[in-house]
Amino acid sequence: MFDLEKAFREWERALRKYEAFEDALVADLELQLRDTYGALRSEGLVDEEAFRQASIRVGTPEKIAAEYRKNRVVALDRRKPWRPARFMPALAWNYLKTAGRKIGRQKGYTFINVAGLAVGLACAILVMIYVRHELSFDRYHANRDRIYRLATKVRGAAYEGIAKVPGPWGPAVLKDLPEVRQVTRFVFFNEALVTRGEIRSFENGGLYADPSVFEVFTFPLLAGDPATALEAPGSIVVAASFAKKYFGDEDPLGRSLTFDAKDEFVVRGILPDVPPNSHFMFDFLVSLATYRNQNRENWKWQQFYTYLLLKEGASAEGVAGKISDVLARNMGPDEAAAYSPFLQRLTDIHLRSNLFREMEANSDIATVTLFAVAAFFVLLVACFNFMNLTTARALTRAKEVGVRKAAGAARRQLGAQFLGESVLVGFMALVAAILVANLTLPAFGLLMGRPLTLPGLEAWPFWLILVGITVAASAGSGIYPAFVLSAFQPADVLKGRLSGPKRRGLRRALVTIQFAISVVLIVSAGVVRSQLQFVRARQLGFNPAQLVVLPLRDEATRTGAENLKKELLKNPNVLAAAASANLPGGGDWGVPYEPEGWPKDKTPPLRMLAVDQDFVKTFELSVASGRDFSRDHPADASEAFLINEEAAQELAWPEPLGRTIAIPVLQRGRAPVVGVLKDFHFRSLKERIGPILLFIPPPDWFTVLTVKLRAGAIPETLAYIEREWAKFDPVHPFAYSFMDERFARLYASEARIGRLLGDAAELAVLVGCLGLFGLAAFSTEQRTKEIGIRKVLGSSVWSIIRLLSGEILALVGLANIIAWPVAYFAMRGWLQKFAYRAPVSPALFILSGLLAATIALLTVSWQSVRASLANPIDSLRDE
Amino acid sequence: MISKQLMAASTRPIILAILARGEDYGYSIIQKVTNISGGSLEWTDGMLYPVLQRMEMDGLISSRWVASGGGRPRRYYRITGHGQKELETELAGWRSVWKALTKFSAPVPAED
Numbered sequence: 001m002f003d004l005e006k007a008f009r010e011w012e013r014a015l016r017k018y019e020a021f022e023d024a025l026v027a028d029l030e031l032q033l034r035d036t037y038g039a040l041r042s043e044g045l046v047d048e049e050a051f052r053q054a055s056i057r058v059g060t061p062e063k064i065a066a067e068y069r070k071n072r073v074v075a076l077d078r079r080k081p082w083r084p085a086r087f088m089p090a091l092a093w094n095y096l097k098t099a100g101r102k103i104g105r106q107k108g109y110t111f112i113n114v115a116g117l118a119v120g121l122a123c124a125i126l127v128m129i130y131v132r133h134e135l136s137f138d139r140y141h142a143n144r145d146r147i148y149r150l151a152t153k154v155r156g157a158a159y160e161g162i163a164k165v166p167g168p169w170g171p172a173v174l175k176d177l178p179e180v181r182q183v184t185r186f187v188f189f190n191e192a193l194v195t196r197g198e199i200r201s202f203e204n205g206g207l208y209a210d211p212s213v214f215e216v217f218t219f220p221l222l223a224g225d226p227a228t229a230l231e232a233p234g235s236i237v238v239a240a241s242f243a244k245k246y247f248g249d250e251d252p253l254g255r256s257l258t259f260d261a262k263d264e265f266v267v268r269g270i271l272p273d274v275p276p277n278s279h280f281m282f283d284f285l286v287s288l289a290t291y292r293n294q295n296r297e298n299w300k301w302q303q304f305y306t307y308l309l310l311k312e313g314a315s316a317e318g319v320a321g322k323i324s325d326v327l328a329r330n331m332g333p334d335e336a337a338a339y340s341p342f343l344q345r346l347t348d349i350h351l352r353s354n355l356f357r358e359m360e361a362n363s364d365i366a367t368v369t370l371f372a373v374a375a376f377f378v379l380l381v382a383c384f385n386f387m388n389l390t391t392a393r394a395l396t397r398a399k400e401v402g403v404r405k406a407a408g409a410a411r412r413q414l415g416a417q418f419l420g421e422s423v424l425v426g427f428m429a430l431v432a433a434i435l436v437a438n439l440t441l442p443a444f445g446l447l448m449g450r451p452l453t454l455p456g457l458e459a460w461p462f463w464l465i466l467v468g469i470t471v472a473a474s475a476g477s478g479i480y481p482a483f484v485l486s487a488f489q490p491a492d493v494l495k496g497r498l499s500g501p502k503r504r505g506l507r508r509a510l511v512t513i514q515f516a517i518s519v520v521l522i523v524s525a526g527v528v529r530s531q532l533q534f535v536r537a538r539q540l541g542f543n544p545a546q547l548v549v550l551p552l553r554d555e556a557t558r559t560g561a562e563n564l565k566k567e568l569l570k571n572p573n574v575l576a577a578a579a580s581a582n583l584p585g586g587g588d589w590g591v592p593y594e595p596e597g598w599p600k601d602k603t604p605p606l607r608m609l610a611v612d613q614d615f616v617k618t619f620e621l622s623v624a625s626g627r628d629f630s631r632d633h634p635a636d637a638s639e640a641f642l643i644n645e646e647a648a649q650e651l652a653w654p655e656p657l658g659r660t661i662a663i664p665v666l667q668r669g670r671a672p673v674v675g676v677l678k679d680f681h682f683r684s685l686k687e688r689i690g691p692i693l694l695f696i697p698p699p700d701w702f703t704v705l706t707v708k709l710r711a712g713a714i715p716e717t718l719a720y721i722e723r724e725w726a727k728f729d730p731v732h733p734f735a736y737s738f739m740d741e742r743f744a745r746l747y748a749s750e751a752r753i754g755r756l757l758g759d760a761a762e763l764a765v766l767v768g769c770l771g772l773f774g775l776a777a778f779s780t781e782q783r784t785k786e787i788g789i790r791k792v793l794g795s796s797v798w799s800i801i802r803l804l805s806g807e808i809l810a811l812v813g814l815a816n817i818i819a820w821p822v823a824y825f826a827m828r829g830w831l832q833k834f835a836y837r838a839p840v841s842p843a844l845f846i847l848s849g850l851l852a853a854t855i856a857l858l859t860v861s862w863q864s865v866r867a868s869l870a871n872p873i874d875s876l877r878d879e
Numbered sequence: 880m881i882s883k884q885l886m887a888a889s890t891r892p893i894i895l896a897i898l899a900r901g902e903d904y905g906y907s908i909i910q911k912v913t914n915i916s917g918g919s920l921e922w923t924d925g926m927l928y929p930v931l932q933r934m935e936m937d938g939l940i941s942s943r944w945v946a947s948g949g950g951r952p953r954r955y956y957r958i959t960g961h962g963q964k965e966l967e968t969e970l971a972g973w974r975s976v977w978k979a980l981t982k983f984s985a986p987v988p989a990e991d
Contacts, residue, residue, distance in 0.1 A: 024954070025928065025932070027951070027952075027954075028905060028928055028954055029925065029928060030951075031905075031906070031951055031953060032905055032906050032924050032925075032928070033924075034951075035906040036906070036924060039910075057923065057924050058923075058924040058925045059923045059924060059925030059926060060925075063923075063925060063926075064925035064926070064928070064929065067925070067926055067928075067929035067930075068928075068929045068932065
């Protein structure tokens, strides 16, 4: 059906697009159209045709507008005459005054706006500081774009790639490839007792390094000659705080430090402390020439972190491609074929490398992105608040718009004014946000495990981005309200003809999205929590409870571990004790091995633990078939292996007992499998249980002693162990850790994610509720009269509360329906990184939804209860 | 048909002439022009209003809103003193143009 009035309205709207038309002209033209239409009707044309003809006669808006434009004198600056001047200084002051009054008069709303936005911006600031720190890793090196780490994949190894390579590789690459300018290598320096006079301390922050380290990396020396500082054996370069500790105010250069009471190292250089944004850190460097190890020149012993400095313009891909050839020339093609060396850009290591044996645990880009997204969501919720409140309250400014328009303000000017006000509020929020961020930064840094500080003004791009975000957020949220406000027709508003807010659809949509975001965050935090609980509660296949791990820190304690064990076991509260070279929880080794019946290059990956005869008993592992290691079989000490069920499966040995394995790299000759262990989690639950092998190494390989304590007597037993320890190892201080805590630490980054998601969820809910509170207050205020009348006509308090709160419940319900699938799929993705996952229970979703609904309801009900209890006389008597 | 140029040139004098007979409003002006010219002078309705506005700005005519019987108010235009003078000048101009034109287009006498 043709709707005539609608057609007229549309026609009028088309006219209004042209600025040349003022209200009076539009009225004139509309009348003209109506008259023409009437005439055509009386000539017998039907509705639609008459309207069409009439509108053709009157002319297209474009043509009419063009005609009007001719009437106007074009000013010198080509400004259209109906446009106000671009800048009116007199008005600027007026705008400020208006904004100031508005803020002063509506303190509550201003507070909600500013606080919400401030929380959002504070999140943004914290995450920006964190992201900035993460992205800054290793960027302080002048040659950062030309430094690459040499890493390799090893055939048959259980890892994807390893960060260390054998010692001779680096120098060979330097010699053979002209594109490589310099090579420098690092080897970990074992914990050592450092003494100088009265000062004695254990230090484990050392590295052996090539003299070229100062050429490749930017570690400027405060004193000493970088070219020769690490040349001679027994040379050491120390960091400033390390020097301070041992030398105080003395000049350390040329003086010596005693290591492990036997080695004298002479200080040849001092460097500033290594910046924390480095993927590896150290307190001191010892010349690599000092390094004594029989495998130094072994082409297959992977112990050297090797960094290449390429020549200007050399391509990393080109160099990487040639390294295999270098290895083949030096090791022979057969041996070299086991290795697939590759290069990693220095600046990619921190966020994008997760190789086996990284120098320090790296971060990863996914986590950084996750935090950025969470912060963005909180900011988004804050922006929606802002939009909602401002649009809802637009009505209170209708008169102002009317007056300004009547006085000649153009729509564009009003838009700019309101947008300006939004940005002003944005900057108020920014100031608050910076204060909040500054206060919470230490706690946040602690949580993230990073020394985070607010950047100074020299980091102007940071501040510029922040101001950009503030402007974008406040202008972005202000643009819609500005649009709504500036669209009021002055004739209408000044006559008071504007009825209640029409654009409730958008507001509802925004509230729904806010709650959807909150629910997604709540559910996500819940899933992470439940997974962590699942991980902690899971039967690991061994019992980590009451297991205390004591490090064996030197040769004497390692070989003497057996005696200590005997002493400790005299105490009835010590149930068992085992020495081992490595531990479950990620310490396992993986080297090439040779199982019976398998060709050399086809062996499945296999992990290894080097343990003593008491390990299985102490860790409460179960033997599936065969037997445990035993002192009754002396040959076990060098000629026996235990494997797990998974290993038997992988090696396709239905009858594994008696099958033989050799590990030439570890000087283990061919020996039989004497027992099969039930599968146990020797890694985190992120990984599927893989094949593993246990063997007994020579006693000097042992690095830890694990002691099982009786539950309920732990403090006194620990005290007993400490006393025994002091007799046994008088040099090193007593140190211990609990096995279950060590295992929990494997999930530190997940725990951190859970914590942060929880915080983000709380903030999103908080900010969302702030907004909701404001909206509820406003709409209740708007409906005061309605409520009064309802009550007079007999409405009950309950029905009024229902009336005011019902809508919110519906919106939160809808938000849940949107949020659940989103959260489900997002968290399913996250759970993929666990090989063993907690089932995602529907109850979690429902509870999160109920939580959001309850909070929302509590927020609005305060307003609705107050409104419904009010005496109708108060709201109606002035009518 | 009348040329575009002539139409443009004649619009203002015709409006002044119509208004000289009395107050009137836009739609009615257009009707009158169409009727009197027998359809040969057909103004696009929308074009009239800008011209009226221009003339008002130039002080030739003035307008006021009059509430009509049942509904929307209409804008009525009337000629001003200045407009009267302008009309006289225009008429004089048009008359001399007309005179010249008819004179020249009359059949040429054999001897003149």
